Amino acid sequence: MAKKAYFCYESPSNEPQSMTDEPRRKDLLDIHGLSVEEITAILDAAVPFKELFKRSVKKVPTLKGKQVLTLFYEPSTRTRSSFEIAAKRLSADVTNFSVSTSSVVKGESVLDTIDTLQAMRTDYVIIRHQMSGVPEMIARHTDASVINAGDGYHAHPTQALLDAYTIRETFGEIAGRRVLIVGDIKHSRVARSTSRILKMLGADVRVFGPGTMVPDDRPAWLQSFANWDEAFAWKPDAIYLLRVQRERQDDQFFPSVQEYHKFFGITAQRFARVRDEGIYIMHPGPVNRGVELVDAVMDYERSLINLQVENGIATRMAVLYWLKPQSTPLPG
Amino acid sequence: MTKATIDLALNRVAAAIAARYHDSSPVVAGIHTRGVIVADRLREKLADIGCQVRSGTLDISLYRDDLDNLGTMPSLKNSDLPPVDWCDVILVDDVLFTGRTIRAAIDGVTDFGRPRRIELAVLVDRGNRELPIQADYVGETFETERTDYVAVHLEETDGEEGVFLLRKS
Numbered sequence: 001m002a003k004k005a006y007f008c009y010e011s012p013s014n015e016p017q018s019m020t021d022e023p024r025r026k027d028l029l030d031i032h033g034l035s036v037e038e039i040t041a042i043l044d045a046a047v048p049f050k051e052l053f054k055r056s057v058k059k060v061p062t063l064k065g066k067q068v069l070t071l072f073y074e075p076s077t078r079t080r081s082s083f084e085i086a087a088k089r090l091s092a093d094v095t096n097f098s099v100s101t102s103s104v105v106k107g108e109s110v111l112d113t114i115d116t117l118q119a120m121r122t123d124y125v126i127i128r129h130q131m132s133g134v135p136e137m138i139a140r141h142t143d144a145s146v147i148n149a150g151d152g153y154h155a156h157p158t159q160a161l162l163d164a165y166t167i168r169e170t171f172g173e174i175a176g177r178r179v180l181i182v183g184d185i186k187h188s189r190v191a192r193s194t195s196r197i198l199k200m201l202g203a204d205v206r207v208f209g210p211g212t213m214v215p216d217d218r219p220a221w222l223q224s225f226a227n228w229d230e231a232f233a234w235k236p237d238a239i240y241l242l243r244v245q246r247e248r249q250d251d252q253f254f255p256s257v258q259e260y261h262k263f264f265g266i267t268a269q270r271f272a273r274v275r276d277e278g279i280y281i282m283h284p285g286p287v288n289r290g291v292e293l294v295d296a297v298m299d300y301e302r303s304l305i306n307l308q309v310e311n312g313i314a315t316r317m318a319v320l321y322w323l324k325p326q327s328t329p330l331p332g
Numbered sequence: 333m334t335k336a337t338i339d340l341a342l343n344r345v346a347a348a349i350a351a352r353y354h355d356s357s358p359v360v361a362g363i364h365t366r367g368v369i370v371a372d373r374l375r376e377k378l379a380d381i382g383c384q385v386r387s388g389t390l391d392i393s394l395y396r397d398d399l400d401n402l403g404t405m406p407s408l409k410n411s412d413l414p415p416v417d418w419c420d421v422i423l424v425d426d427v428l429f430t431g432r433t434i435r436a437a438i439d440g441v442t443d444f445g446r447p448r449r450i451e452l453a454v455l456v457d458r459g460n461r462e463l464p465i466q467a468d469y470v471g472e473t474f475e476t477e478r479t480d481y482v483a484v485h486l487e488e489t490d491g492e493e494g495v496f497l498l499r500k501s
Contacts, residue, residue, distance in 0.1 A: 020405045048408040057443040060394040
């Protein structure tokens with residue numbers, strides 16, 4: 001198309017910068033409520049972040065001067081450190097608010113704690129709480145961006161994002177892949193968030209676990225298997241083992257961890273089958289060796305467990321990059 | 333600018349680069365999105381006149397100084413540079429305006445190593461700098477108002493070729 005004018009005056013059709021379409025959100029509380037486009041934008045953004053890890057300088061100045069606070073009311077080592085590394089690689093300042101040493105044990109309420117954090121001018125709050133819905137309540141009471149790092153039995157959205165990222169990276173795409181989630185479906189926020197994100201992105205997700213731990217009120221698309229033979233016959237691409245939450249074992253949903261291993265774990269015999277059929281293994285960690293799986297699975301070349309940890313940092317960097325705290329003042 | 337004048341401008345830039353780098357092979361690094369295409373074209377022209385260069389791409393989104401003000405997320409692309417320690421790096425972009433992108437790009441390059449020298453080549457210099465930054469190689473210079481918008485359209489990204497000015501009336 002020939003343009004007559006050397007410098008002509010007409011409206012350009014392109015944007016000055018290549019931007020994603022979706023408006024940035026203030027908080028990440030749940031996978032439920034996100035659009036496929038938003039999820040895809042986050043997963044796409046995580047790719048260049050992962051590339052950074054190969055450089056000698058792994059840090060970028062994107063969140064320079066921002067204050068990130070991790071607030072964990074439940075014990076966690078890897079999720080908290082994953083967020084801490086992610087924030088530090090974006091040049092944010094990170095403070096860890098550990099519950100056992102904080103004033104929470106002195107009786108301060110969650111909202112009072114938040115008022116304190118607000119006064120500290122925190123930009124991002126990363127919270128884990130044993131009660132479902134606490135991150136959402138906090139999000140309503142602060143200008144800071146709130147990231148749910150796991151609340152009760154409800155949601156664990158960054159785990160779901162890193163799982164989706166790992167499956168996409170391993171298989172090229174998520175749509176059409178078969179993922180079997182094994183374990184305590186009922187009390188698992190990982191199962192809830194990860195099954196939802198994979199379903200949204202077109203995967204076929206099914207579950208298997210002790211009868212007492214597979215809820216009847218699960219979504220209709222989330223079918224369950226009665227035994228391993230049925231599950232293997234379905235030809236899953238990946239088996240996602242949930243951690244047996246020994247700390248929540250007071251309610252006796254299964255007789256013993258030995259029983260659990262025998263009926264629901266990857267035993268040596270089942271591992272042979274997993275290997276023969278080339279099925280990938282995933283686990284949110286930390287692994288209970290001899291319960292969810294036998295030791296040998298940890299060295300299996302198709303175990304994605306360490307890759308999940310690595311991808312966790314990249315996806316959490318993408319989430320921090322994507323969110324927009326309201327505390328940020330606009331010019332003028 | 334038309335397809336023909338864009339091509340002529342890039343010939344001039346390539347000739348000037350070749351004159352300076354006849355005995356070394358600098359890294360010619362395009363800044364996403366259209367800088368990458370301009371850099372590709374420059375490399376082709378340099379190869380035609382016998383000047384060997386190495387290629388690279390740079391995404392400056394993570395080095396921007398205005399993330400706080402953006403309602404949507406700038407899409408990220410990989411930055412891919414060969415080793416730059418003690419090498420010459422020529423940054424390439426389509427338009428030089430405030431200089432903020434180039435500031436970000438310089439920060440980005442130095443995270444990859446310590447180049448001997450960083451230079452800048454642009455297709456269009458439209459003035460209105462906000463930082464003390466100048467280009468070493470310029471295809472065309474235009475006088476513009478700060479509120480004008482200069483759109484560079486290239487076949488590869490826009491399906492048409494031309495440089496256009498949108499003036500606020």
